[in-house]
Amino acid sequence: THDALVASVAAERAICPCWGGTALQRSSLDQEKLQVERQRTLREFCANSSFTFPTKERSFDDIPNYELNHLIVDDRHGIIYCYVPKVACTNWKRVMIVLSESLLDQGVPYRDPLDIPREHVHNTSTHLTFNKFWRRYGKFSRHLMKIKLKKYTKFLFVRDPFVRLISAFRSKFELENEEFYRRFAIPMLKLYSNHTNLPTSVSEAFGAGLKVSFSDFIQYLLDPRTEKMAPFNEHWRQVYRLCHPCQIDYDFIGKLETLDEDAAHLLQLLKVDRLLRFPPSYRNRTASSWEDDWFAKIPLAWRRQLYKLYEADFVLFGYPKPENFRLL
Template sequence: MKQALLELMRMSRICRMVLATCLGSFVLVIFYFQSMFQPVMRRNPFAADVCCPKGSRNALQELYNPTQSEFTGAAFLHQTRRDQVAETCRAHSASSRKRRVLTPADLKHLVVDEEHEMIYCYVPKVACTNWKRVMMVLTGRGRYSDPMEIPSNEAHVPANLKTLNQYSIPEINHRLKSFLKFLFVREPFERLVSAYRNKFTLKYNGSFHKRFGTKIVRRYRRNATQEALQSGTDVKFQEFAEYLTDPATVREAPLNEHWETVYSLCHPCHIHYDLVGKYETLEEDANYVLRLAGVGDYLRFPTYAKSTRTTDQMTAEFFHNISSQQQRQLYQLYKMDFLMFNYSTPSYLKMQ
């Protein structure tokens, strides 16, 4: 009996050592307690350890338990959007949860605002320049007051904003649990055409012409001129579509952030986003976020009408010139974004 007890104690010590080793090598699980595959949070989500340092309500608390009547309707709308994301993740769980562990490198698009306890995942071609300007005002400790006075190139300087991947793992998990997390999305093909027009049809984007344009011309254009091969300045949308749907491009993953899916940039099946704003209701949704943060009285989201903005009609014209096979392939590539954010299949697609 004594020998058996000693053996049991020895095995217990071994188990503890193995467990400690495993925990020591653990990278980062951002599959935190509010996984997207559990029922969406409808009750008060705050445990006793979640509070505001200043003793006031933070944006996350105001979203789920609004004290102002004007927030009630918006809270219901964003609950519906959260439900849509959760249902899509559950319905496609086999593919959406292939990676359950995210590393800090996966969090480089999540901008952190410590003062107002918010995290914003930026998506290129979804008003991200203006959102970065706003985040610079919010986190700048008085250095900036008007977002539109910040030059666009300065808004994209990495050092001007702190991202979640710059924190330690315990700090990351704490912020994912207690900060309001939001992102803005756009109709996937409209965003795709906007990225093409900006990066391949404007002369000032020489870096994209050299890096991607020359590669696309070389791969997909027969009898390309030497000038086109060297400059890559005249990539056609059909060639861009062929590049995106080419298995070779898939093997070279990831895609450039300007045409990567929101699903891959922000990981919405692993990170529970509290608020999903839409480009189609940009001003309303953006200013709702600012009101939740308590800054709506002195900070408004910048709006201005751009005559060059990519529209649905313009997108349809671009897609009219590519084959039905490429259309189907592009839809499959962006399918999760369509489903997750409740965008219907475009009527102009030739899906048969």
């Protein structure tokens, strides 16, 4: 499958030299070509019977309700956004709140995405998601979802899968986060670093120098016991499990690597570019160039396993296998 991917990526670059996103200003025509190529790659591998991954063959009706909680619906403009944590989702959720007018400030809908407080952005009650349809529409919910999926413009944003993992690790385990310390760091430190009596609070743990290492995190992802306990947390769950790209026909595939151009083009396509601007990019973003450093101490066998775990995200969205994995 990887040889096929390399050929596909080469063909994509031949058709559209802007694929890698080096040129700052792409014309609308270039953007359209880019979308055609991204969608072609996705559909090709969804249709390729020799490329398999869990849940690939199921139909939309087979997807349980609780797995549809990442699809945010804006009925005012006919838009569906599948959010992927660690891929600019805070700002895209802000955009969806402004468009759907789902949150009021002193009785008036927000007009500027950046005015919306972060705690409201990630509050599930703020957004209408597909998993809420059952309570609202009962037995008609699936039928209604299918109508909206057919008529509405559907989009998602993706990112190099390993860079996304590094970003998740940095924000959840290198910064003091009480919830993630208790739910994930304590078990990781016990299982993979042989710590026993751990502090109950994250500030005490950090003060004592007790932090999860990137190696601990990778072991946790590869440990078969992890998913037996509960599905991956959304911050490191694979995109194919969050957004079901082989079951849902997305109209627009954005990439974090080309966020500014993709966002501007998408807002034009949605005909909402006069209503708002996409907030400027975050400066402290995890860079793709860091990948080698982060994985330098991770054993080759683990890297190989990790690639298999996230292979569908690499292949479906046209990300080449990392350089230091090429010989795997």
